Amino acid sequence: MISNEETITLSPYMGIYELVVPKDNMLRQINELVDFSFILNELKSNYCLDNGRNAIPPVRMFKYLLLKVIYDLSDVDLVERSKYDMSFKYFLNMAPEESVIDPSSLTKFRRLRLKDEALLDMLIRKSVEIALEKEIIKSKSIIVDATHTKARYNQISPQEFLQEKSKNVRKAVYQINESMKEKFPAKTTSNDVADELEYCRQVISVVEKEPQIAQIPAIKEKVNVLKEVVEDYTEHLSYSNDPDARLGHKAEDSSFFGFKTHLAMTEERIITAAMVTSGEKSDGKYLQELVQKSQETGLEIDTLIGDTAYSEKDNIQFAKTNNMNLVSKLHPIVTHGTRKNDEFEFNKDAGMYVCKAGHMATHKKYDQRKGKDTNPRIRYLFDVEKCKICPFQEGCYKKGAKTKSYYVTIKSEEHSDQEAFQQTEEFKQMAKSRYKIEAKNSELKHRHGLKIASSSGLFGMQIQAATTIFAVNLKRILKLLNEKE
Known part of the structure; x- marks a missing residue:
């Protein structure tokens, strides 16, 4: 449950923030710029107000998500940095000695608390x-x-996606210690997602048994990404791609x-x-x-x-x-007509089109097509007997056709003005x-x-x-x- 009132943080160590988080720190400035109580008002309907254990304040959980996108961190790396980065703790309205959340709480917050589809409009x-x-x-x-x-789950199979992420881990490890190749398990040869998941878990386990390697940031980040992917696939084994x-x-x-x-x-x-x-x-x-x-x-x-x-x-x-x-240019199809440069030229004096062979259209017809968004066009008709013997008929006249027409779309008044x-x-x-x-x-x-x-x-x-x-x-x-x- 949550209280209707925001939590007041009391700690004898709060003065540390004045020493280690400067006035021009971006997170301090954001805290001073924004009254985040609007988040509490927006999300409190998704919590029970009078039953159950006290929940982590929704404002703090939302701020975790902001930190995640500001610094482009995985859930695990975000929480890890929150343990020692005083600017993060200050932004989260935490006491310096206060414990951070478990990374899984962020997943639950996204899925269970941010149910309001108007969140995007509200934040903007x-x-x-x-x-x-x-x-x-x-x-x-x-x-x-x-x-x-x-999409996170791309148009590749689950096995390929998992293989890609485990490969990233191995590659990062080999750059530090190539002898680690001997410690990794043999790659799975089956097409079973469960087998690939187990292989990924073994890769994670091998790395974590080598603390001097596991703590290197470049490797740690890749391992954390693999962990999140394994967790997602364990929960949603049916995902071969993103359904939406x-x-x-x-x-x-x-x-x-x-x-x-x-x-x-x-x-x-x-x-x-x-x-x-x-x-x-x-x-x-x-x-x-x-x-x-x-x-x-x-x-x-x-x-x-x-x-x-x-x-x-x-x-x-x-x-x-x-x-x-x-202020948007018309598409060239609208500006210049829908025809490619097929060498039909307009004779302004005759008001007719002339083909590459020099033959002029014999007459024209106005073609009012159906549909409110469909512009009318003019149909220019040529003497088909000339087309039958024309040396340029390839790609222009289909043998056996009884007519030869050339269509030109008329721009609307709106298009002409634009x-x-x-x-x-x-x-x-x-x-x-x-x-x-x-x-x-x-x-x-x-x-x-x-x-x-x-x-x-x-x-x-x-x-x-x-x-x-x-x-x-x-x-x-x-x-x-x-x-x-």
């Missing part, structure tokens, strides 16, 4: 609230983009298996909205919801900045209806800000662990994104506040 809203209160956000523009996160992850595409020839986090961010690099989806979802479909979520935090918005994924017709109409500029806007100097200047969100994506992934999911499932990914974005926003707020001083 809180950080934006602080930024607005401190008068950090001045701009009225938001930049939108999506970043991908690979999907195959997404970064480019025509590049794909990933996992999730997407769709983001909106101000010019000051404060994230104002986020949505987590499976990896196959289209970026542009989430623009309007990101804008609405950003407005709910209290932001005024007059400009939306994104790549070509956000220039679809619905988004252009949305921006126009809400008196916003949409094309004109993107030629202006105003558009070009505003578009220069888009790099900021690419840098933010890199920070989230490479400094704070959002590159790979820390657990399975969409809800686990939402928790990871929520705590990561909250931590990154707080760091950015502190940086901007320090620059103002």
